Amino acid sequence: xxxxSTDRGAGTSVAGSEKRHPVEFTADTGEYxxxxxxxxALTIATLGIYSAWAKVxxxxxxxxxxxxxxxxxxxxxxxxxxxxGRLIAVAAIAVFYGVGYVAPLYQWLLWIPLLIGxxxxxxxxxxxxxxxxxxxxxxxxxxxxxxxxxxxxxVYGWLVLFGILYPYFKHRLIRFVAENHRxxxxxxxxxxxxxxxxxAYANAYGxxxxxxxxxxGLGFAAMGTxxxxxxxxxxxxxxxxxxxxxxxxxxxxxxxxxNAVRIGPLTFESALRARDxxxxxxxxxxxxxxxxxxxxxxxxxxxxRYRASKTTVVASGPLDGFAQAEAQQxxxxxxxxxxxxxxxxxx
Amino acid sequence: xxxxxxxxxxxxxxxxxxVHVRGYTLVxxxxxxxxxLDVPLGKVHVxxxxxxxxxxxxxxxxxxxxxxxxxxxxxxxxxxxxxEGWVHGLERRWPYALAALVFAAAFAWWSAVDGLPRAAKIxxxxxxxxxxxxxxxxxxxxxxxxxxxxSALGAARQQALQRRFATLTAGLADGYSYRxxxxxxxxxxxxxxxLPGGAIVITDALVKLAQSDDQISAxxxxxxxxxRYRHGLRMALQAAGLAALAAALFGDATSITxxxxxxxxxxxxxGYSRExxxxxDDYAFQRLREIGLSPKAFAExxxxxxxxxxxxxxxxxxxxxxxxPATAKRIQRALSAP
Numbered sequence: 001x002x003x004x005s006t007d008r009g010a011g012t013s014v015a016g017s018e019k020r021h022p023v024e025f026t027a028d029t030g031e032y033x034x035x036x037x038x039x040x041a042l043t044i045a046t047l048g049i050y051s052a053w054a055k056v057x058x059x060x061x062x063x064x065x066x067x068x069x070x071x072x073x074x075x076x077x078x079x080x081x082x083x084x085g086r087l088i089a090v091a092a093i094a095v096f097y098g099v100g101y102v103a104p105l106y107q108w109l110l111w112i113p114l115l116i117g118x119x120x121x122x123x124x125x126x127x128x129x130x131x132x133x134x135x136x137x138x139x140x141x142x143x144x145x146x147x148x149x150x151x152x153x154x155v156y157g158w159l160v161l162f163g164i165l166y167p168y169f170k171h172r173l174i175r176f177v178a179e180n181h182r183x184x185x186x187x188x189x190x191x192x193x194x195x196x197x198x199x200a201y202a203n204a205y206g207x208x209x210x211x212x213x214x215x216x217g218l219g220f221a222a223m224g225t226x227x228x229x230x231x232x233x234x235x236x237x238x239x240x241x242x243x244x245x246x247x248x249x250x251x252x253x254x255x256x257x258x259n260a261v262r263i264g265p266l267t268f269e270s271a272l273r274a275r276d277x278x279x280x281x282x283x284x285x286x287x288x289x290x291x292x293x294x295x296x297x298x299x300x301x302x303x304x305r306y307r308a309s310k311t312t313v314v315a316s317g318p319l320d321g322f323a324q325a326e327a328q329q330x331x332x333x334x335x336x337x338x339x340x341x342x343x344x345x346x347x
Numbered sequence: 348x349x350x351x352x353x354x355x356x357x358x359x360x361x362x363x364x365x366v367h368v369r370g371y372t373l374v375x376x377x378x379x380x381x382x383x384l385d386v387p388l389g390k391v392h393v394x395x396x397x398x399x400x401x402x403x404x405x406x407x408x409x410x411x412x413x414x415x416x417x418x419x420x421x422x423x424x425x426x427x428x429x430x431e432g433w434v435h436g437l438e439r440r441w442p443y444a445l446a447a448l449v450f451a452a453a454f455a456w457w458s459a460v461d462g463l464p465r466a467a468k469i470x471x472x473x474x475x476x477x478x479x480x481x482x483x484x485x486x487x488x489x490x491x492x493x494x495x496x497x498s499a500l501g502a503a504r505q506q507a508l509q510r511r512f513a514t515l516t517a518g519l520a521d522g523y524s525y526r527x528x529x530x531x532x533x534x535x536x537x538x539x540x541x542l543p544g545g546a547i548v549i550t551d552a553l554v555k556l557a558q559s560d561d562q563i564s565a566x567x568x569x570x571x572x573x574x575r576y577r578h579g580l581r582m583a584l585q586a587a588g589l590a591a592l593a594a595a596l597f598g599d600a601t602s603i604t605x606x607x608x609x610x611x612x613x614x615x616x617x618g619y620s621r622e623x624x625x626x627x628d629d630y631a632f633q634r635l636r637e638i639g640l641s642p643k644a645f646a647e648x649x650x651x652x653x654x655x656x657x658x659x660x661x662x663x664x665x666x667x668x669x670x671x672p673a674t675a676k677r678i679q680r681a682l683s684a685p
Contacts, residue, residue: 044450321362
């Protein structure tokens with residue numbers, strides 16, 4: 001075994017025998033519970049200031065316990081950077097509501113910077129997260145530019161107006177996100193995943209339509225019976241249905257995306273099953289609700305363990321030939337603002 | 348000398364090299380195949396420990412060592428990370444975790460019982476009356492048509508009620524536009540409801556249950572108290588605050604989590620709290636006196652409502668009693684009101 005292969009080794013390694021590396025998740029529920037509750041208490045005791053440290057510690061715990069080929073991931077963000085981002089985010093929200101209170105007529109004007117700034121937040125947040133994730137001491141990176149992101153939003157964003165075309169926009173956006181990631185200097189290549197991705201949405205739309213029709217049917221059938229029973233039954237069915245579709249979509253779209261990604265000699269197999277996900281989310285929801293939140297650590301560890309257990313990395317070349325890119329600093333404000341506004345940037 | 352096994356990464360590629368590390372007082376020596384490095388201890392940055400995860404030692408020029416030998420790393424860098432080292436110590440032991448649990452639970456309890464109502468009261472002071480009225484309109488439009496139909500009472504009866512209501516609200520001049528809305532609401536039973544902004548709904552069932560119109564005035568006066576003290580708005584703000592708090596505390600996991608934590612909070616928050624009821628009661632007693640009625644009428648109607656509630660054993664309906672629990676104490680207070 002000599003020194004690592006050269007910079008060019010990654011993309012062009014010789015196709016030998018394929019090696020399969022199941023993703024391992026080795027977190028311990030009891031240990032994570034202690035980390036979670038101690039950090040929660042400290043966050044309360046410091047009126048939220050410690051939350052930045054809490055976030056980094058929790059993430060480092062999960063990254064450290066996610067392993068491929070026996071090697072773990074690293075989360076390298078500095079808590080102070082995250083704290084700064086949170087303060088900026090809070091200030092931005094305060095300005096938004098402050099203007100709404102002082103001059104409600106002009107509040108709509110603030111939506112313009114928000115709309116233009118949205119893609120910027122997304123790009124910043126992705127760059128921050130990628131830059132602070134490392135595997136085998138090689139950092140990930142996100143090289144998507146604001147301009148490119150804005151273009152995707154402007155060119156395909158109007159599809160959102162036609163609800164049924166929304167999946168196509170989402171697919172373009174995810175493609176933009178995935179394609180602009182790098183592991184070291186190695187690009188993420190993304191094969192066409194339009195068909196399974198949009199297919200999943202088509203199924204979900206169809207199912208949703210059937211469920212709404214069934215709800216209406218039930219409503220007519222139950223006409224004249226006692227109101228509260230009917231009402232609560234309807235609400236439960238409605239949310240249950242949404243839940244079902246959410247879990248189904250999560251499983252199918254995640255599979256569609258990851259099965260299309262290639263990083264140099266690596267491809268991925270994601271085999272999440274919709275019925276497993278439905279049961280997982282449903283049981284987690286019940287557990288968290290009935291323990292008043294105390295089961296959160298258990299639920300999170302369980303969900304991540306399932307996700308890992310269904311993901312395999314298929315390597316047609318060695319894992320040690322990836323080259324590091326030159327250093328560059330990425331600011332954190334984007335990520336924090338995006339997180340507070342809850343933009344879904346899960347890949 | 349502290350010795351341990353580690354993996355070395357040079358910072359340029361993802362290649363892993365098994366190495367043997369010797370730590371001295373001022374320097375660490377890294378030895379592996381074709382590699383021999385001496386790094387001053389002061390130039391090594393070690394990550395704070397988190398659970399049992401692998402330790403990373405960052406070397407100059409972006410190189411790195413990773414090891415599972417926690418004891419060796421602790422011995423080499425005993426004073427690295429005062430804060431996070433201390434936190435790590437807490438995280439490792441169950442007694443501390445349980446203490447943290449008790450603390451967090453106590454805080455959650457305090458926020459729900461005392462902190463949030465207080466904050467909501469302060470925040471309500473900043474909400475303009477127009478916004479409050481809008482909240483009331485929205486709530487009303489939810490009930491109208493779907494749950495409640497216009498009252499089936501005779502026109503003369505309705506007029507009498509409106510006159511009573513006018514007497515009650517005469518000269519209040521508190522900026523609210525009071526309206527009495529008699530309604531026939533299915534499955535709701537005998538109930539009255541104050542909406543933010545001044546609309547007060549009274550069900551036909553309640554009108555029929557009352558033995559005198561003074562008793563109806565008593566219920567309406569109580570509802571006026573809810574409007575004047577902005578209880579609807581305060582409850583809405585409180586619920587929003589609770590949701591925000593739950594999201595801040597538990598929302599780091601998945602979007603499912605936040606949904607799960609708002610579910611029980613929503614269940615907890617049906618009806619006004621006892622404090623708000625007392626506040627509205629006190630206002631009712633005062634107002635009834637002002638217009639020359641006795642607070643005893645309030646005690647009478649509460650007793651009637653209690654009886655009506657008990658008679659229907661299959662308590663599925665949302666009657667006044669289920670949202671306004673009439674404790675013996677409340678009745679006592681009405682009887683002994685000045």
